[in-house]
Amino acid sequence: MSIVTVQLGQCGNQIGQELFNVISNDTHSSCGQCPKTENEAYSVCSQERFFSEGRNGAVSARAVLVDMEPKVISHAISTAAKSGRWKYGDQSSFCQKQGSGNNWANGFCVHGPRHEEDIMDLIRREVEKCDRLGGFFNMMSMAGGTGSGMGTYITQCLRGTYPHSFILNQVTWPYGTGEVIVQNYNSVLTLSHLYQSSDAILVHENDTVHKICAQLMNIKQISFKDVNKVIAHQLGSVLQPAYTEGASEYNRNPLGDLMKSMVCHPEYKLLGLRNIPQMSEASLAYSVFTWPGLLKHLRQMLIANAKMEEGVDWQVRPPADGLPLAEKGTRNRRFNTSLANLLILRGKDVQSADTGGFMDPALYTSWLPPGVASSTWRTPMSFNRYEKSATLVSNSQFLLKPLDGIVGKAWNMFASRAYVHQYTQFGISEEDFLDSFTALEQIIASYTHL
Amino acid sequence: MMQREANVKLKEVIFSLCKLVAGLGVEAVPSPETFRRGKFNRRDGTADLWKLLYSLLKPLHPDCPCVSNKADLALQVDFVKSVLLHYGYGVQELYQLPADGSEGSRELLLALSWLFHKINLLEQLLYKTRLSLGDETTLSLGGTPLVEDSPGLSAVREGGGGGARYLEWLQGQLRFHWRALHAAQEEKAALLYKIHTYTKGCHSDPSISHLSVAETRLIKGPRQQSRMLMLLESEITLLESYLEWKRLEPLYWRWMESVLDAKLADDSQEVLNADTVAMASGVKRKDKDSCQRNQSMKREVDQLSKELLELKWGLQREASTKRASWCKRVEHKEQDIPLNPEEFGAIALKLHDRVGQKLSALRCNNVKPATNTTYRLLLQETTKQKTLPVHSGETEASQVIKELKGRESDLLSELIKLRSDCKDEMLEMMARVDGIIFIPPLKR
Numbered sequence: 001m002s003i004v005t006v007q008l009g010q011c012g013n014q015i016g017q018e019l020f021n022v023i024s025n026d027t028h029s030s031c032g033q034c035p036k037t038e039n040e041a042y043s044v045c046s047q048e049r050f051f052s053e054g055r056n057g058a059v060s061a062r063a064v065l066v067d068m069e070p071k072v073i074s075h076a077i078s079t080a081a082k083s084g085r086w087k088y089g090d091q092s093s094f095c096q097k098q099g100s101g102n103n104w105a106n107g108f109c110v111h112g113p114r115h116e117e118d119i120m121d122l123i124r125r126e127v128e129k130c131d132r133l134g135g136f137f138n139m140m141s142m143a144g145g146t147g148s149g150m151g152t153y154i155t156q157c158l159r160g161t162y163p164h165s166f167i168l169n170q171v172t173w174p175y176g177t178g179e180v181i182v183q184n185y186n187s188v189l190t191l192s193h194l195y196q197s198s199d200a201i202l203v204h205e206n207d208t209v210h211k212i213c214a215q216l217m218n219i220k221q222i223s224f225k226d227v228n229k230v231i232a233h234q235l236g237s238v239l240q241p242a243y244t245e246g247a248s249e250y251n252r253n254p255l256g257d258l259m260k261s262m263v264c265h266p267e268y269k270l271l272g273l274r275n276i277p278q279m280s281e282a283s284l285a286y287s288v289f290t291w292p293g294l295l296k297h298l299r300q301m302l303i304a305n306a307k308m309e310e311g312v313d314w315q316v317r318p319p320a321d322g323l324p325l326a327e328k329g330t331r332n333r334r335f336n337t338s339l340a341n342l343l344i345l346r347g348k349d350v351q352s353a354d355t356g357g358f359m360d361p362a363l364y365t366s367w368l369p370p371g372v373a374s375s376t377w378r379t380p381m382s383f384n385r386y387e388k389s390a391t392l393v394s395n396s397q398f399l400l401k402p403l404d405g406i407v408g409k410a411w412n413m414f415a416s417r418a419y420v421h422q423y424t425q426f427g428i429s430e431e432d433f434l435d436s437f438t439a440l441e442q443i444i445a446s447y448t449h450l
Numbered sequence: 451m452m453q454r455e456a457n458v459k460l461k462e463v464i465f466s467l468c469k470l471v472a473g474l475g476v477e478a479v480p481s482p483e484t485f486r487r488g489k490f491n492r493r494d495g496t497a498d499l500w501k502l503l504y505s506l507l508k509p510l511h512p513d514c515p516c517v518s519n520k521a522d523l524a525l526q527v528d529f530v531k532s533v534l535l536h537y538g539y540g541v542q543e544l545y546q547l548p549a550d551g552s553e554g555s556r557e558l559l560l561a562l563s564w565l566f567h568k569i570n571l572l573e574q575l576l577y578k579t580r581l582s583l584g585d586e587t588t589l590s591l592g593g594t595p596l597v598e599d600s601p602g603l604s605a606v607r608e609g610g611g612g613g614a615r616y617l618e619w620l621q622g623q624l625r626f627h628w629r630a631l632h633a634a635q636e637e638k639a640a641l642l643y644k645i646h647t648y649t650k651g652c653h654s655d656p657s658i659s660h661l662s663v664a665e666t667r668l669i670k671g672p673r674q675q676s677r678m679l680m681l682l683e684s685e686i687t688l689l690e691s692y693l694e695w696k697r698l699e700p701l702y703w704r705w706m707e708s709v710l711d712a713k714l715a716d717d718s719q720e721v722l723n724a725d726t727v728a729m730a731s732g733v734k735r736k737d738k739d740s741c742q743r744n745q746s747m748k749r750e751v752d753q754l755s756k757e758l759l760e761l762k763w764g765l766q767r768e769a770s771t772k773r774a775s776w777c778k779r780v781e782h783k784e785q786d787i788p789l790n791p792e793e794f795g796a797i798a799l800k801l802h803d804r805v806g807q808k809l810s811a812l813r814c815n816n817v818k819p820a821t822n823t824t825y826r827l828l829l830q831e832t833t834k835q836k837t838l839p840v841h842s843g844e845t846e847a848s849q850v851i852k853e854l855k856g857r858e859s860d861l862l863s864e865l866i867k868l869r870s871d872c873k874d875e876m877l878e879m880m881a882r883v884d885g886i887i888f889i890p891p892l893k894r
Contacts (some may be wrong), residue, residue: 131637131640131641132633132634132636132637132640133633134633164629164632164633165629165633166626166629253630253633256626256629256630256633259626260623260626260627260630263622264618264619264620264621264622264623264625264626265615265618265619265622266618266622367613367615367616368615368616368619372619438889442889
């Protein structure tokens with residue numbers, strides 16, 4: 001069961017290359033604590049999922065690289081080839097000579113339709129190499145022009161061409177104090193359109209990852225490469241093989257299983273990731289973790305809406321049992337209600353890990369029983385040299401505040417029609433803006449009343 | 451002498467039936483003696499006959515939730531009665547038999563024979579125990595699925611506002627499951643195609659020319675061959691016992707006639723039960739005892755007959771009013787325009803055509819009963835253009851695809867119409883409510 005990755009724009013291509021790196025390294029490092037059969041099953045599953053074998057045994061990633069400028073793509077391809085273990089396919093990239101200038105409308109209305117045929121052709125070739133298509137994983141940023149504008153258009157095309165496939169979009173949320181002045185417009189348009197065609201939207205916030213790099217990994221000069229490595233590590237911990245509950249073989253339908261547990265309701269599609277532990281490689285050798293400790297920490301991170309391990313507010317508690325629905329308004333405002341949670345546990349003694357804390361009905365909204373809302377995947381294989389690693393994929397209110405912030409700022413700009421002509425000249429009318437704002441307000445309202 | 455010969459023959463017949471039934475996998479097969487005693491309505495052996503009926507009918511209705519696996523005779527009796535009702539067995543005496551299974555061996559014999567004839571019970575069971583080649587695919591053609599009273603609706607009633615969101619969640623989950631199933635089927639088809647193309651020319655039968663999945667597996671694992679051989683041999687024995695039964699079948703029916711005669715003779719002597727309750731009520735005791743599925747079906751049949759009656763009266767009313775108005779219009783027209791015979795003939799013909807067209811348009815959704823047939827897939831060169839009807843034994847895939855696509859477009863147009871009706875209804879409702887704006891979701 002194979003996943004076709006579509007890397008869109010600068011951000012998508014850089015993170016994508018790091019992701020394949022992480023996966024390739026993880027697959028090739030053998031896990032000392034697991035029997036050989038386990039190792040083999042894990043690597044075979046992972047290989048089939050992300051790589052295809054060419055005629056001469058060359059391993060190439062199941063990916064399509066799309067960008068308007070050639071610089072990032074050629075860098076990604078050459079870095080991959082240098083690794084010696086894997087590379088990008090020879091005919092899997094598409095680029096032009098000139099970028100989109102951070103203009104969403106340019107990407108969506110001009111570049112997208114113009115190059116649709118070529119790009120869909122590349123994707124189709126990749127799909128045909130798969131015995132069974134497990135779905136599409138699209139990586140893009142939200143604030144730029146190519147990644148967000150053209151990426152949204154391509155996602156729409158994918159939905160039209162492959163109506164029954166699973167489509168997971170990974171979007172990178174821009175820095176709050178980002179350099180692109182129209183990033184809020186771009187974000188609003190991207191999210192509202194992605195909600196139509198994508199099944200689930202997995203969000204990474206640049207601010208959060210930056211903090212992780214600074215505080216947890218002790219990196220002094222944080223470059224984009226460091227940020228991308230962290231994001232790749234988090235994504236890899238979700239996408240690498242694992243056992244679903246009660247299964248005896250590695251799951252062959254990872255995207256489908258993820259969606260089944262998390263995004264069944266059409267109004268709630270935003271997913272967040274939390275992964276612990278995260279630390280610098282130097283400290284890795286000296287740290288020992290226990291599952292109860294990790295899980296308790298992760299649970300509090302979920303409840304208190306903390307984005308990383310440090311600075312978690314341990315005072316926030318879920319509401320007491322039996323609190324009637326009418327008093328929901330008086331609930332602790334800092335408490336983060338979840339719709340659904342997925343725990344992915346990788347490493348030593350994983351069977352002994354007790355995930356009962358996540359089945360507490362107080363964590364969840366009232367209309368979904370916790371037996372349905374909470375699921376766990378496990379594997380005894382360690383991931384990326386972390387002896388124990390726990391990831392939480394969560395469909396909860398965690399993005400409410402940032403989303404509200406973005407929509408607010410975008411609306412303020414729109415009220416004075418600032419920079420709107422840049423969009424209208426390419427084909428995005430004011431009506432489209434209003435539709436997008438309405439859609440996002442609906443999403444915010446749905447999550448607020450969770 | 452003749453009598454003893456007849457007896458011996460009869461024993462042979464029943465014995466062959468018992469052998470066939472045992473071959474079909476029924477565990478406790480009654481002895482031929484039980485059958486013979488049944489003709490005389492003996493009480494001993496009745497329980498065995500109930501168990502036999504249960505074991506024969508259960509494989510055909512595996513998902514009926516009302517029966518547990520335990521050998522509870524009362525439940526088995528109930529199951530058999532409900533299945534017979536489902537097939538339309540109209541003999542009231544059977545439904546009045548006691549639930550502890552102590553009486554009525556003769557009725558059971560008659561019911562068994564009725565099932566043999568009516569639903570080809572033995573043939574259906576034989577079909578089920580066939581050896582599978584792995585190349586099969588099931589086609590369900592025709593018919594609209596019955597909407598049963600699902601548990602989701604009760605969730606809405608109980609859960610208030612939250613219940614609707616839970617339903618949407620469940621629907622989304624169902625959709626994802628369906629997509630995974632779809633992908634798995636596509637994978638299966640792709641792999642099957644690979645097997646068929648790679649093994650072209652390997653089969654001894656020239657009309658088939660490629661190997662099936664089971665045969666390919668044998669090539670890969672020669673050790674499986676002995677097991678396959680065993681399975682084939684047991685299937686051959688079963689078919690041989692079926693042939694033997696078929697040869698002796700006429701004698702069985704003659705014996706059944708005598709059983710029926712015996713019953714009628716007895717009935718005329720017995721005092722008829724004064725309060726002969728209706729057939730359905732014999733089964734419908736308490737609501738929670740009766741089979742869930744039969745209940746819902748009964749409800750639907752009642753609903754349908756009520757609707758049919760209403761429809762009939764409505765149509766009659768409409769027709770009479772329309773006819774009255776038309777007659778008036780025709781009268782007026784006749785006064786205005788003097789018609790000569792040729793003109794009238796031409797106009798009448800045109801009208802006839804138009805009416806015929808409209809009627810044929812109405813008749814578009816010819817509701818065929820839903821059929822679930824299993825076909826074996828054969829990869830063949832396209833030789834002659836044989837257009838065989840889909841329901842015959844053999845058909846072309848392109849033909850089936852065409853019919854399925856037609857079905858799909860019909861259902862799609864129906865869905866679009868239902869959606870727009872729903873939208874109109876909602877807009878109407880919203881218009882009556884003040885202070886609320888109805889914002890439809892973003893256009894796709």
